[in-house]
Amino acid sequence: MTLLSNNSPKKSTFRFRPLLWINYVFIILLLFTQLTPIIAPDTLWPMTILALAFPLLLLINGLFVILWLITLKKYLFYSLLAIIFSYSLTLDHFQFRSSTPKVEDKEAITLFSFNAKNLSNNNFNRADKKIRMQIMSFTADKSADIVCFQEFQSYPTKGIHTVKEFKNQLGMKNSYAMPYLKKSKLKYIDLLVLYTNYNIKNSKDFYMDGKAYGFYVDLEVKGKTIRVFNLHLESNHFNTYDYQIFTEKEANLNSEKGHHIVWLLKKIKKYSVKRTHQARTIKEAIKQSPFPVIVLGDFNDTPASFIYQHISENMTDAFKIKGNGYGNTYNGELPPMRIDYALFKGDFEILNYQVLKPNLSDHYPLLIKFKLK
Structure with missing residues (x-):
């Protein structure tokens, strides 16, 4: 009879399962923010709160990507895909340019x-x-x-x-x-x-x-x-x-x-x-x-x-x-x-x-x- 060692894949997966379920919740919430631009508050007002939470949800999913990367878990792709899917809303909040040089123009x-x-x-x-x-x-x-x-x-x-x-x-x-x-x-x-x-x-x-x-x-x-x-x-x-x-x-x-x-x-x-x-x-x-x-x-x-x-x-x-x-x-x-x-x-x-x-x-x-x- 062969016993599983303490470092077996099944035990490792079980140990991370609570975190994985929490990760799933934040993935779902981030994906739902993609609906906030098209569902008006007079139709479904809680979407207003979800819209406010978008930067936080983006950050949390980013932290999960780092966590799974450190622990060498394939789960990192779940949050990573959700973040990629949120690209358009991300650019509404963040702009990634090294500098914005002032433009001098007489017609400005x-x-x-x-x-x-x-x-x-x-x-x-x-x-x-x-x-x-x-x-x-x-x-x-x-x-x-x-x-x-x-x-x-x-x-x-x-x-x-x-x-x-x-x-x-x-x-x-x-x-x-x-x-x-x-x-x-x-x-x-x-x-x-x-x-x-x-x-x-x-x-x-x-x-x-x-x-x-x-x-x-x-x-x-x-x-x-x-x-x-x-x-x-x-x-x-x-x-x-x-x-x-x-x-x-x-x-x-x-x-x-x-x-x-x-x-x-x-x-x-x-x-x-x-x-x-x-x-x-x-x-x-x-x-x-x-x-x-x-x-x-x-x-x-x-x-x-x-x-x-x-x-x-x-x-x-x-x-x-x-x-x-x-x-x-x-x-x-x-x-x-x-x-x-x-x-x-x-x-x-x-x-x-x-x-x-x-x-x-x-x-x-x-x-x-x-x-x-």
Whole structure:
């Protein structure tokens, strides 16, 4: 009778079986993310969470490839194939280029887009001018031709007229400002704002349930008309208490925390469905435009989401042309993610793309150079 040795293949396989089953779970989840760009949240809202998890699922499968490579197991091909299958979504999140040399061109036009978080980097001392002045100075230094702000604020009851103040400091002739609420009774006014020296020929505002989520203006640029969208799609409305779920170090799950998690999921469901409707409206407006289109702003969704994929269809993402690395634009309490975008449709050539890193908001500003063909 022959006994199996301690190093027999069967015992070795049995030892790794629990890890293999865990690997299978993450492979399946990664493969399911391939459906997030085509299944809208108002059809199946959990796809929003799966889209958010894409970078993590990609990383975990990558770690399994390394694990099986070290242990000389053929199982590495399972995760490897799932990663290869996710190639398109991977390039929406990561760009692998050694460097992006700055291109100097006399015909270049510079865009600047920034979610400025109330011009105060908090929701409390909104009229505090310290951060506001830093944002104003930082923006002016970039000498952009078109400047778009989301979460801009004015404080007329305190005699602070920031729209005019920024316009003068930036040296711009024209501006377009749209209040988030059509009738604000607050001491401050939340705004979406665009500054430019180009002539503004036409404009349209987009509201849902009485709240703004974007506008477009038609600009006369070097003898041509281009349509520029400034968007701020519906957020998930997380508050300070909500963020504690993601930041607290203790992992214990009690009844209160369980109820809080359920409440957060309800928020994600509600507002991802709202963003879906907004994205469809914007998509149709882009489709109907008789002019070349530029879309700037905060989508509050990652590149794996239906929202980004729907709006960016048949458009050029400046990050994918000239960006580098992960492309994170978020500077808040959640994990890094790309939720701010610069998209182009028409005869444009992207020259440069940068995510700037001032610590002035829970977002990082975008600086893009392009030219008209």
